[in-house]
Amino acid sequence: MHPFTWLALWLWYSVSALFVPLPILVGWCMVPVVMMMMWAAARWRIKIVMVFMIPMGIGLWLVHSHWLQSLFSHNDNVSFAVPMFAIVLWLRLFVFFAAAQLWLQKVPTQQFVAALFSSRLPIGMAYLCAGPLLLKEQLKQQLAAIKEAQSARGVSFDGSLVQRLKTIVPLLSPLLMQSLNDLTTRSSALDARAFRRYPHRTVLKPISEYRWEPFLRVVLLCCLLVEGGAFWLYHSISIG
Amino acid sequence: MALSLDIDRLMVDVHGVYQLGPITLKLEEGQWLAVLGGNGSGKSLLARLLVGSLEDGSLRYIQGKCEVLGSNILLENEMKHTRQRVQQSPYLQFSGCCFTVEDEIAFGPQNLALPTAEIMSRVETALTRFKCQHLRLRNPQTLSGGEAQRVLLACVLVMHPKLLVLDQALGRLSQEATYQALDAIQCYVEELQCSVVMLEHRLFPAADYCLQRVLLEEGRTRPFEEILPSSLVQQVVLPEQLKTMLRQETANLNEAARVLAPFMRGSQPC
Numbered sequence: 001m002h003p004f005t006w007l008a009l010w011l012w013y014s015v016s017a018l019f020v021p022l023p024i025l026v027g028w029c030m031v032p033v034v035m036m037m038m039w040a041a042a043r044w045r046i047k048i049v050m051v052f053m054i055p056m057g058i059g060l061w062l063v064h065s066h067w068l069q070s071l072f073s074h075n076d077n078v079s080f081a082v083p084m085f086a087i088v089l090w091l092r093l094f095v096f097f098a099a100a101q102l103w104l105q106k107v108p109t110q111q112f113v114a115a116l117f118s119s120r121l122p123i124g125m126a127y128l129c130a131g132p133l134l135l136k137e138q139l140k141q142q143l144a145a146i147k148e149a150q151s152a153r154g155v156s157f158d159g160s161l162v163q164r165l166k167t168i169v170p171l172l173s174p175l176l177m178q179s180l181n182d183l184t185t186r187s188s189a190l191d192a193r194a195f196r197r198y199p200h201r202t203v204l205k206p207i208s209e210y211r212w213e214p215f216l217r218v219v220l221l222c223c224l225l226v227e228g229g230a231f232w233l234y235h236s237i238s239i240g
Numbered sequence: 241m242a243l244s245l246d247i248d249r250l251m252v253d254v255h256g257v258y259q260l261g262p263i264t265l266k267l268e269e270g271q272w273l274a275v276l277g278g279n280g281s282g283k284s285l286l287a288r289l290l291v292g293s294l295e296d297g298s299l300r301y302i303q304g305k306c307e308v309l310g311s312n313i314l315l316e317n318e319m320k321h322t323r324q325r326v327q328q329s330p331y332l333q334f335s336g337c338c339f340t341v342e343d344e345i346a347f348g349p350q351n352l353a354l355p356t357a358e359i360m361s362r363v364e365t366a367l368t369r370f371k372c373q374h375l376r377l378r379n380p381q382t383l384s385g386g387e388a389q390r391v392l393l394a395c396v397l398v399m400h401p402k403l404l405v406l407d408q409a410l411g412r413l414s415q416e417a418t419y420q421a422l423d424a425i426q427c428y429v430e431e432l433q434c435s436v437v438m439l440e441h442r443l444f445p446a447a448d449y450c451l452q453r454v455l456l457e458e459g460r461t462r463p464f465e466e467i468l469p470s471s472l473v474q475q476v477v478l479p480e481q482l483k484t485m486l487r488q489e490t491a492n493l494n495e496a497a498r499v500l501a502p503f504m505r506g507s508q509p510c
Contacts, residue, residue: 110339117337123351127337134336141331141381182332188293189333193348193399194321202350202359204343 002209003107003115005217010103012220017095019231022084025091032098036105045101053094060086109133111207118203124196139175146174242310244269244403244435245290250304252314254285254294260459262304267452269402270433274446276464277456278475283439284327286456287407289313290437291325309402321352324401326409330388334380334395341375341383341391342367348399366394369424385412393421397428404428406438410445418445419505442477448505479503 017028033049036042062068064083113133116126147157150170157167190196244267251261260282267273277283288294289306292313299314306314309322327333338344345366349359367373370390375383380391389412396404404425410418422445428434439456440446447453453464455475469486472478478486485499 113337113339130337138331138336138381184295185327185329185332186336190335191293192291192321192324192333193335193395194351195335197321197351198353200353202353202356204346204350204356204359 002207002213003112004119005209005213006103006107007112008217008220010099012224013099014096015224016227017092019227022088022091025088025095029091029094029098032095032102035102036098039102039105042102042105045105049094049098049101052097053090056093057090060090109136114205115207117201118206122199123201127195139179142175142178143171146171146178150174242269243267243307244271244309245273245437246305246307248305250306251301252289252299252303253301254289255298256300258282258285258459259301260285260289263459263461265437265454265461267435267437269435270429271452272429272436272438272450274450274453275437275439275456275461276441276443276446276453276472276476277439278441280458281456281475282459283441283456284407285459287325287327287405287437287439290403290405291323292320293325321348321399322402323405324396324399324403325405325407326389326392326396327407328409328411330385330392330412331381333392334388339379340377341372341380342377344380344391345394345398348395352399362398362400366398369397369427370394371420371424386414386417389413390417390421393425397425400428400432400434402432402434404434404436406436406440408440415445419448422449440476443472443482444479444503445505447500447503 013032017025020028033046036046036049061083064086065081113130116130117123119126121129150167151157155167155170156163158164245265247263247265249261250263251259253259263286265273265275275283275286285294289299290308290313292308302314306312334344335347338347342363345363346359349362354362367376370393372387372391372394375387375391378387380388383391389409393409406425410421413421425436426449429436436449438446438450454461455464455467455472457471457475473483473486482499482503
């Protein structure tokens with residue numbers, strides 16, 4: 001399937017999580033996890049989901065259960081009811097993140113960037129959308145160079161967790177400055193390669209798609225509109 | 241033959257901190273010019289001025305004439321694909337959105353909306369000439385310095401420029417690879433009547449390809465013939481043996497052709 005179809009599926013599944021009630025939401029967020037467990041190639045992503053979502057869950061619980069408030073205010077009248085709002089929010093974010101991991105596994109960055117560049121989007125817009133996905137390799141290389149340079153100046157990247165945390169500043173500050181400085185060179189290089197000179201560019205490797213895929217994308221987006229509308233209407237009537 | 245570069249007593253103040261000039265450069269179509277100079281002599285600034293990549297409003301106090309490919313670049317300071325510059329750090333000049341060398345080389349011609357067959361033909365020629373066929377499917381960001389520089393030269397020359405500015409662009413290549421790359425550029429020069437400006441701090445290999453040479457010293461150009469050997473030795477990296485010979489045998493560089501001859505590499509057929 002075309003990367004945009006997978007993207008539309010992810011969008012539909014994730015945004016729908018905003019509209020489903022709590023009992024269904026629990027099952028809704030289990031689906032991507034079960035799929036990741038069943039799909040051997042994607043199994044390693046479960047760890048990423050857990051590493052990201054568990055600390056977030058703890059943070060939300062601490063804030064919304066008023067535990068932190070009681071700790072700092074010495075107020076005995078604080079209520080410790082189960083923070084349903086935080087649980088629902090966490091489950092919704094879980095759906096977004098876990099489904100995104102599935103999408104990333106299914107659509108490699110290379111394929112998605114190719115799809116963006118061969119789409120009808122203006123090339124500048126396509127580059128802008130692809131930008132965050134393209135940063136990884138470039139930052140990795142810059143980081144390796146900075147690490148080497150800082151090692152030569154005596155900064156140690158080994159040792160305990162505290163020592164390694166201390167090295168974040170000598171790594172991140174040059175990385176940020178260098179990235180900003182490189183922007184001019186990068187934009188000049190793109191200009192020299194006639195980037196955005198013409199409204200259309202030749203597509204060498206068009207991404208193929210089934211004939212029904214554009215229809216499916218439209219249906220999914222319409223479903224979202226219908227779900228959102230129904231949700232809004234239901235709440236308006238309930239409040240009314 | 242038409243002039244690619246027609247710069248006469250040009251004086252510019254860049255960013256209000258660095259003054260370039262007076263600069264006089266004349267270069268005909270399909271010719272090579274070496275601009276030699278040490279660190280801080282203004283080579284990269286001159287290179288950026290020639291291709292129009294200096295930021296808008298950075299040029300002040302302008303005097304003289306500056307025509308590049310027939311247009312006054314002081315009035316039309318914009319990047320054009322007919323003027324290409326290759327600098328020392330190749331990775332920054334990659335598009336950043338291609339995952340194979342083949343796609344990276346095709347990126348520019350694709351932007352020019354050329355027909356697919358034409359793009360493929362240009363890419364194949366560039367890959368062959370710069371000996372990058374085996375790198376075809378590699379990610380440009382994972383290439384070694386020398387490989388990246390060869391790929392970048394291929395990326396630039398598939399645009400079929402009329403002016404190529406090499407700003408110490410071959411520093412990461414071995415001596416053999418440097419000459420191979422320059423031979424490949426020579427093929428393009430003959431085919432496209434492209435002019436080449438080499439900005440270098442080393443006399444060789446620039447002297448092997450460029451019949452015209454000037455010295456850039458604190459932003460000022462001086463014809464090679466007027467330079468005293470002692471001045472050249474201070475500014476430009478030379479082979480040790482040549483340094484000794486220049487100090488002993490010549491009073492000025494009018495006689496240098498004789499001294500340089502034994503160090504020159506014979507021209508290679510395209």
